[in-house]
Amino acid sequence: MEDFIVISDDSGSESSEGTRSGRARRLRRALSRTPGALPRRTVHSTMTSTLRRLGEDIFKGVVKGIQDNSLEHSMENKPKTAAFFRSSNLPLRFLSTLIVLKTVTQADYLAQAFDSLCLDLKTDEGKILFLEYQAVPVILNHLRISSKGLLSNVIDSLLQMTVESKSLQPFLEACSNTLFFRTCSVLLRTPKLDLQILEKLSIILQKLSKIKSNKKFFELFTIHLMLQEIQRTTHPEHAFLCINLNSTLFNLGLTKCNSLASNSSH
Template sequence: MQIYNELKCIRQHLQRKSVALQEHRRRVQSREQHLANREALLFKHQDALTKLRGVEEEVHAKFQIMKEQHAAEVSQLTNAFKEKIKENKRLKSSFDTLKELNDSLKKQINDVKQQNKKLETQAKKAQNRLENLQRKNELCVVQTFQDNVSTGVKEISLEKREKIQPARRISRPLLNSSFCELFGVLLDWISDGYLYYLTSEDENDVQTSLGPNYLPRKSIQEKCVKILPLITAQIHLMPPGNTKLQLTLVKFIYWALMHIDREGMQKTMITSTMRRLGEELFRGTVTQVVQGNPSESFAETKPKASAFFRSSDLNVRFLSALSILKTITQVDYLAQAFDILLNDLKTDEGKALFLEYRAMQIILCYLKPSSKSLLCSAVDIILQMTMESRYLQHFLQACSSETWFRTCSVLLRNSKLEMQILEKLSIILQKLSKIKSNKKLFELFTIHILIQELHRTTDPEHTFLAINLQSILFNLGITKFTALASSPGNSHSNQ
């Protein structure tokens, strides 16, 4: 039994040894496999290194070749760059030379231009002088035909006569009454039947009124330019008591001036002729009252009470004042013309004439910030037309135009506008804002924005202006009318 146990122990010991040997064998095999793999990997690395050595040698060889090529290219480019530098220096030298030549040519051109401008100015002066002499010659021919003055009487120049106060004129006989009547009928025919329609804003209206065969505007304009100097010379020869003839004459003058101004050709007329025309209307017809020695070469005359500008007839006086505003630039004359118009517009007849003769076109010329001395008078004229009358709506419709709103917009943009003028303008705009169709014109010229800014910056003490501005914004649907409108000042804004 003891032997059996020992054998059993030996057997177990051998089994353990066998298991350990098997485990060791597996480890050895695994290690051998790992070493074999590493050996194969080392062989691969060795082959790769061998190849890399060959590639490295090739790379070194190619790099050396590229280095040599680069050095050759650098040398070549350096030489080319030096050549370019030399060429640029030559070009710069040539450019400097050309620049100097160009500067000298510019100076020569400027000198030639200045000389050309001087020559053009001289040519224009010569042309104007030629036209002046031609028209003066025409006037002399007409005066020679009408005057029956002896050859021994010396003619007194216009400038010398203007300096003599009161005005001195060569004694001339009045025109024949039959001729005056015929002359008046012809002028009346031309004024009412032709020039009146030519001043229409719409070309279609002219064609409808005069037919398709009417003369071009430019042709009529040239005729007006030619005839006005001749008429100017005849104003003081008109019979002093013939109001009908005076009306016909001044009506023709007015429509001719309106037609010329509409075409933008007033500058082509002689300035002295325009001024003389206005002065003749301002002084009017004169009587042949000789003061001093009758044998002298000129007679001193006095204005007659029935002068054009001072005529007792409303139509003659009104048209004369409008024509003076179109022709004269002397402020004292213009101020008197505005006073006459303002006084005549206090009647319904004056308002009717204002609309009939489209006087707004003339007043707008003075509704500018540059016309400081006459701006207030122009605004007073428009304000007088906005007074309650049967012509109020017609006048507001006449003001509902782009021209009027454009002028008003320019005026409102002037920051130095007097408060009195602003208040008067606000009254006019308040009435225009009641017309619904005018809202587009307010927006077109951004007047509503100007009104809003004025309303925001107006001093609260100027209640009258604030109320009118608020009323304008309310009529345009921009703001709601506040309780301020219930104050007594609102009643004045609607007058």
């Protein structure tokens, strides 16, 4: 039997109803827009500017107080600075530091924020707060060659988290993702990367290479190939770097690890 496609007479009316319905929806959307609505780009720019000012206020502290010209209340109402970044309370200071790092672009503010962060990370409580506030992405935002003046401080803050403690394993797990390895990959591609930066980064990568599931990230971003090339071209006198590179490649199953590397790697 032959198959026939039957088009009903009212299909046109359904189509026209759908068209009218679509027009009505578009009209409602148009009417709902306020005349003064800002373009998305303008809103984003305004938000960025607002957040930057917020970060600067947190860095500097906010002056608070009630204005009262009477003499008897002059001392009580003397303006006081609400400390955030410079607070003696570690959780408040730590969170304020991360907000500054997230929102501020001024280099001297960022440098002081990283100095404060490194000091706080020397304590166990600071390390716990680092993990609790999920600080890794905030730090990675500055782990790039364009932040050359801050790069050493950025690496130092991550390095503090690799010190043996209860926070070490959770920290390594927080770094075991595409964002971290992509950032490291871009940094490693920098021509003539400073030796100290490379040595510090090699410590972190060596510890991450101990986690078997991270091998896929090393391979995905060809970090293992870059490390092999660095190992090939590094002068033997840079023993510390050579040891960490050899240990990392051994953990990835790419080289034989000698006794010096296995006993001395960090």
